[in-house]
Amino acid sequence: MGTVIGRVTLSVRHPRYVGERLMLTLPWNRDTLNGEQIHDPAIVVYDELGAGVGDKIAISEGREAACPFEKPCPVDAYCAALVDEHFYKK
Amino acid sequence: MRIATIHGYATSTVKHRSLEGWRLLLAVPESPDLAPQIVLDSLGAAIGQRVLISSDGSEARKIVKDERSPARWSVMGIIDPERDLNVG
Secondary structure, three states, X not given: OEEEEXXXXXXXXXXXXXXXXXXXXXXEOHHHHOOOOOEOOOEEEEOOOOOOOOOEEEEEEOHHHHOOOOOOOOOOEEEEEEOOEEXXXX | OEEEEEEEEEEOOEEOHHHOOOEEEEEEEOOOOXXXXXXXXXXOOOOOOEEEXXXXXXXXXXXXXXXXXXXXXXXXXXXXXXXOOOOO
């Protein structure tokens, strides 16, 4: 899980990143779940679902992040879902 | 694989098509080095249960039957409460 805090735009970019949405996102850790304003260091997430600043998203990291693309491409964090609600019981 | 405890779930209407209809649970791994994860659940794990989760995306893709799915973590099994106490 992560919270989108901004967007990254690139004027000079890898050819595969043409027309992309790259969202600056704070990944959640245990403290975040417990309601604290503490997150892991920010990462950039490739988004095709239209995530906006402040949205909660489910992030797929690692090799699986590149699976949705036909051609192999250098994406290691992908927005798999816009989270409507999450339920957490300590 | 990792041992984790299910602490909740996430609901999502806008998501990758391969995740349509699948339960997305909130799993908190027992080892502190791994952050809480949203995991794909096909076994019906409940909140409070300890589960075995795997980051093998190919397994998750088999579950959702979509080779383009970004799914990574999935529930491999639900750990029996009684038997996991007598270690070795």
